[in-house]
Amino acid sequence: GSSMSSITDSRGSSSQVTESFFRSVLGQMETVYLNRNRTPKSVLELVRSIDDEQLCYDHLAFRTFGIDGYGIDSLSSFFLDYGYTPMDELKFPAKKLRALWFAPPDVSDIPGGSGVNGPLPRVFISELLVDQLSSQTQDVIRKYTQASPNGNKYAALSSALGTLTWEKPLSSEFEQLARESEYAAWTLVNGYAVNHVTISVHRLKSHLNKIKKLNQFLEEKGFKLNSEGGVLKVSPDGGLLQSSSVADSISFKFSDDITKSIPCSYIEFAERLVLPQYQNIPENEIRESHRRDGFEVGNADKIFESTFQDQLSRRTG
Ligand code: OOG
Numbered sequence: 623g624s625s626m627s628s629i630t631d632s633r634g635s636s637s638q639v640t641e642s643f644f645r646s647v648l649g650q651m652e653t654v655y656l657n658r659n660r661t662p663k664s665v666l667e668l669v670r671s672i673d674d675e676q677l678c679y680d681h682l683a684f685r686t687f688g689i690d691g692y693g694i695d696s697l698s699s700f701f702l703d704y705g706y707t708p709m710d711e712l713k714f715p716a717k718k719l720r721a722l723w724f725a726p727p728d729v730s731d732i733p734g735g736s737g738v739n740g741p742l743p744r745v746f747i748s749e750l751l752v753d754q755l756s757s758q759t760q761d762v763i764r765k766y767t768q769a770s771p772n773g774n775k776y777a778a779l780s781s782a783l784g785t786l787t788w789e790k791p792l793s794s795e796f797e798q799l800a801r802e803s804e805y806a807a808w809t810l811v812n813g814y815a816v817n818h819v820t821i822s823v824h825r826l827k828s829h830l831n832k833i834k835k836l837n838q839f840l841e842e843k844g845f846k847l848n849s850e851g852g853v854l855k856v857s858p859d860g861g862l863l864q865s866s867s868v869a870d871s872i873s874f875k876f877s878d879d880i881t882k883s884i885p886c887s888y889i890e891f892a893e894r895l896v897l898p899q900y901q902n903i904p905e906n907e908i909r910e911s912h913r914r915d916g917f918e919v920g921n922a923d924k925i926f927e928s929t930f931q932d933q934l935s936r937r938t939g
């Protein structure tokens with residue numbers, strides 16, 4: 623878009639940071655993610671080798687600790703300053719999580735731009751309901767958040783650098799959290815790092831623009847997809863179809879000098895179908911706004927498990 627005019631969101635408020643700065647930050651977050659996670663990197667390369675036109679991101683996702691100012695708001699402020707709009711809340715009582723998603727402002731897209739240079743992605747940020755966990759687990763989380771009481775102000779910076787705002791934990795603390803909440807354990811060691819990027823499947827131009835075809839193609843190439851509740855997650859209205867890889871693992875050195883393999887990030891795929899009221903619009907006139915928007919609690923509940931041990935230890939096929 624034009625770098626000289628300010629960006630206006632759907633409510634008419636203008637952005638407080640420039641588009642070029644905003645996109646560079648997203649680009650750094652993406653670089654950290656691609657350097658750490660082989661599967662997303664090779665999936666993106668593979669999809670681009672078949673479909674060499676525009677590759678759009680549907681959304682970026684992040685996890686947070688809902689305590690001491692470290693929750694959703696700590697990271698959403700960066701997106702709100704760029705003109706994103708808070709949309710719906712999603713609740714996951716069994717996992718002790720809640721999430722909010724944010725719609726991007728209307729910016730004039732760079733024609734044909736891909737990834738972070740393409741149409742701006744939605745943003746999905748979740749938080750752990752820390753108050754509902756055992757006192758031992760709360761103590762571990764508070765130990766790290768309270769020792770870095772201003773770290774929450776630098777959430778976007780932390781994500782772009784790929785550095786935790788708190789000290790590295792002991793391996794025993796990681797294990798303790800993992801027993802109670804794998805989400806908590808993931809967040810303790812990955813912090814504000816991008817949890818996943820999601821390929822916008824319907825905006826691909828090749829035959830891979832149908833999620834069933836894409837899933838089949840990736841499984842044939844040997845990629846392991848999250849099978850929780852079935853590989854393909856479909857919203858009750860039938861309009862939002864999602865699938866994801868299983869998270870990669872990286873080796874992490876804890877503060878007690880013990881090195882362990884920990885779950886890192888994954889890649890997701892989303893196909894959004896044209897809404898019933900727009901079925902008669904010619905295909906070349908269909909825009910993103912004619913398609914199923916938002917997220918789905920039943921799909922998301924299963925997608926969270928892409929970083930869980932049950933999925934990581936599953937064998938391929
Ligand atoms: C987020 C899982 C949910 C979606 O698109 O519904 C999700 C996570 O794993 O943190 O990504």
Ligand code: NI
Nearest residue numbers: 683746820890
């Ligand atoms: Ni997602």
